[in-house]
Amino acid sequence: DIVLTQSPGTLSLSPGERATLSCRTSQSFSSSSLAWYQQKPGQAPRLLIYGASSRATDIPDRFSGSGSGTDFTLTISRLEPEDFAVYYCQQYGSSPRTFGQGTKVEIK
């Protein structure tokens, strides 16, 4: 199975700061089949990015995804109060489809 390792585990930042989240995979997989999701407490996950860099519908442009091969990054250019949440990456290019363990972005 492909293992996705997200870092850091927790990111403590202030509103307006830039957030950089990493997702590293144990092996490369087909194309850029990587997605990012945001999850707030008590809520279902929300799709942010697919295909490593394509924003989902209605996602603000402060969210961007990049990377290929085994190293992927989610960047939030300027944190808004509503962005403090847990973020998960997911690979869908190889079976079984796997998620990373998550990065929590908390208010400093």
Place this chain on the structure above:
Amino acid sequence: EVQLLESGGGLVQPGGSLRLSCATSGFTFSTCAMAWVRQAPGKGLEWVSAISGSGGSTYYPDAVKGRFTISRDSSKNTLFLQMNSLRADDSAVYYCAKAPPALSQGKYYFDFWGQGTQVTVSS
């Protein structure tokens, strides 16, 4: 508006069975792969099963293979998950998730999620 509404969760004893349902609306059900993803308390997301839009292809991780069965009824726009031989480590919130239409077979990410149904396996 896309809606996914899970039901069927509850408390079940180890070794027991449960059938989850996910009633959907707001999109063309038969064109979209669907999946179940679970989340144990305080833990991350774990993909549990997926099914193609036609229902002809299903996918399971080793952790549930042979115990869980995913299916869909296009006449009712409903997704199901039959869970047998349940164990304590199957306890989680189970989310129904929809893939965008026309994705390559098995290469699914999820653009809409339900609010989840709680499954607790305990004696």
